[in-house]
Amino acid sequence: xxxxxxxxxxxxxxIESIAYWIRRGTExxxxxxxxLQLSIGDDAAVWRADKALNVWTTDTMVAGIHFSLSFADxxxxxxxxxxxxxxxxxxxxxxxxxxxxxxxxxxxxxVQDVEQLYIGMTDISNQEGIRIIGGDLxxxxxxxxxxxxxxTAQESVLMxxxxxxxxxxxxxxxxxxxAAGLRILSDGRQINSEYGTLLADAHLRPQARxxxxxxxxxxxxxxxxxxxxxxxxxxxxxxxxxxxxATIDWSLVPVHPALPILFPDDWSSLILNGGEEYELIFTAxxxxxxxxLSESSEKLNVIGQIIAGxxxxxxxxxxxxxxxxxxxxxxxxxxx
Amino acid sequence: xxxxxxxxxxxxxxIESIAYWIRRGTExxxxxxxxLQLSIGDDAAVWRADKALNVWTTDTMVAGIHFSLSFADxxxxxxxxxxxxxxxxxxxxxxxxxxxxxxxxxxxxxVQDVEQLYIGMTDISNQEGIRIIGGDLxxxxxxxxxxxxxxTAQESVLMxxxxxxxxxxxxxxxxxxxAAGLRILSDGRQINSEYGTLLADAHLRPQARxxxxxxxxxxxxxxxxxxxxxxxxxxxxxxxxxxxxATIDWSLVPVHPALPILFPDDWSSLILNGGEEYELIFTAxxxxxxxxLSESSEKLNVIGQIIAGxxxxxxxxxxxxxxxxxxxxxxxxxxx
Numbered sequence: 001x002x003x004x005x006x007x008x009x010x011x012x013x014x015i016e017s018i019a020y021w022i023r024r025g026t027e028x029x030x031x032x033x034x035x036l037q038l039s040i041g042d043d044a045a046v047w048r049a050d051k052a053l054n055v056w057t058t059d060t061m062v063a064g065i066h067f068s069l070s071f072a073d074x075x076x077x078x079x080x081x082x083x084x085x086x087x088x089x090x091x092x093x094x095x096x097x098x099x100x101x102x103x104x105x106x107x108x109x110x111v112q113d114v115e116q117l118y119i120g121m122t123d124i125s126n127q128e129g130i131r132i133i134g135g136d137l138x139x140x141x142x143x144x145x146x147x148x149x150x151x152t153a154q155e156s157v158l159m160x161x162x163x164x165x166x167x168x169x170x171x172x173x174x175x176x177x178x179a180a181g182l183r184i185l186s187d188g189r190q191i192n193s194e195y196g197t198l199l200a201d202a203h204l205r206p207q208a209r210x211x212x213x214x215x216x217x218x219x220x221x222x223x224x225x226x227x228x229x230x231x232x233x234x235x236x237x238x239x240x241x242x243x244x245x246a247t248i249d250w251s252l253v254p255v256h257p258a259l260p261i262l263f264p265d266d267w268s269s270l271i272l273n274g275g276e277e278y279e280l281i282f283t284a285x286x287x288x289x290x291x292x293l294s295e296s297s298e299k300l301n302v303i304g305q306i307i308a309g310x311x312x313x314x315x316x317x318x319x320x321x322x323x324x325x326x327x328x329x330x331x332x333x334x335x336x
Numbered sequence: 337x338x339x340x341x342x343x344x345x346x347x348x349x350x351i352e353s354i355a356y357w358i359r360r361g362t363e364x365x366x367x368x369x370x371x372l373q374l375s376i377g378d379d380a381a382v383w384r385a386d387k388a389l390n391v392w393t394t395d396t397m398v399a400g401i402h403f404s405l406s407f408a409d410x411x412x413x414x415x416x417x418x419x420x421x422x423x424x425x426x427x428x429x430x431x432x433x434x435x436x437x438x439x440x441x442x443x444x445x446x447v448q449d450v451e452q453l454y455i456g457m458t459d460i461s462n463q464e465g466i467r468i469i470g471g472d473l474x475x476x477x478x479x480x481x482x483x484x485x486x487x488t489a490q491e492s493v494l495m496x497x498x499x500x501x502x503x504x505x506x507x508x509x510x511x512x513x514x515a516a517g518l519r520i521l522s523d524g525r526q527i528n529s530e531y532g533t534l535l536a537d538a539h540l541r542p543q544a545r546x547x548x549x550x551x552x553x554x555x556x557x558x559x560x561x562x563x564x565x566x567x568x569x570x571x572x573x574x575x576x577x578x579x580x581x582a583t584i585d586w587s588l589v590p591v592h593p594a595l596p597i598l599f600p601d602d603w604s605s606l607i608l609n610g611g612e613e614y615e616l617i618f619t620a621x622x623x624x625x626x627x628x629l630s631e632s633s634e635k636l637n638v639i640g641q642i643i644a645g646x647x648x649x650x651x652x653x654x655x656x657x658x659x660x661x662x663x664x665x666x667x668x669x670x671x672x
Contacts, residue, residue: 043428043561065475065476088380138480142478146394146396157373157382241377
């Protein structure tokens, strides 16, 4: 098959192809969550919505900055940009409904690569119950993908600013897997065990904690953030917004066995500073957490406590090193 | 004053500055159109919305492709990216409420330039009654700005697909001014008359036809599109979506006197193929148009008629040349 580039079919040819790929890839459920009136093909997308809290986010990935096509396939890039946005909606305890997709494309982009991008996007959109209903297509010297997601919540949302002195600090999942996956992928390291796939998937095809976000809200949790910048960095943001401090007990932080095995020198840095993870950190009183744990099957670990103190200050207590204040030093310095 | 670059203050320093520029630049009205709950500073923006038709769009401008900083100042780029999005909302007859702004910035971008960008954005946002409530900030080798706008309509919207055989074709404003302004700016041509400013402003600081869009809807107009790709190109899109054809009477097309004076060789091409204009083309029956004209003070010109025919075919009748079918030839070929 000869190669067909974006410049060969032009903007309007590509829009038609994209509309087809979305139609083909979208599993339409019998009951639409909302009444979609206009999708791709008019000046704007339109749907009839009930009275609700609207929750709206946007995230962008730029080639060479947020991903590398030398080890990320196009379908994974499509998956991940939706997952990243979904994670913001999950961190609010909300439900996402619709997406707009903007592509900045070099004119020598292969049309089949754009198709793969949409396969990744529609795969995760089906899983998450969202629909791509529009966007924009622009020529650009560098590839970038911007997604905007909109959703709704009924009564209230999880906020960064709602943590209270005395709350327990809880995280979902295992921190550090995505950063470890990135390290393996960018080093071209071959891992002949299930760990290789696990870590690569954690980086390339993350899962947003959509169900957990909603469970948090119904259980009475009020404060949450996703760990897109890493465990410590995002906990600092949550503490800063809530005007509180936090102390983390290092012995309580969940450690995936792959990390010390594959990264004996700096596995703890991967865990604390990883980033590009889409787990949730939240804070809750003990009774609220008990209620949540009795109803949820998610992997959750209490790792510390919210305390009164310098807003945004996060301290990690380590039985080997004593108490280390990360506020000013930054965790990297500590590890060197 | 020494130069401060984005890389000097970092992502979080820049987010704080942006939040300040938006607060400083936003004229808060006494009555918020909706109940804004969370703006910049959480994982997503949140507002309480009533039952309504939601109208949602996004548009992107890339440096070197959609604008050149060699003649566009940063404040104009900020103004224009909001205007371009507003025009999509105007073409639906809707009201815009909120904006998300994504910036892709090279790390050697001057902080004061980003400030100018936000001054342009908040200036037009105040004029249009919208608020910037979030966005994303990413490092990128090329500067780009993506805006997403959301708004509402009460009963219905203007659609590309609603033109009917027999409708009159109407356009607002003077087509070609923006393309003429771009020509002057990129040629560095000095125009020592009011025309120079008029044309440069038409290109750099366009006005979306927000009020007109709403008047169309209340007068009973059903079909409209904005002229972001040019008069003929966008009329073709409207006809294609409506499964009709159109005939334009060249003698009815409004000609701004600046164009034949400053561009004696190809002023008619600027008018028909200009692009980057944000006027509205709409179609209406004679009684609907009469009602609209009795209520509206906008400059409106009937330029032709919707007819049955090859979907998307647009014909321009010119007393000098006879009838020219633009469907397959494209207007550029005709003019050469």
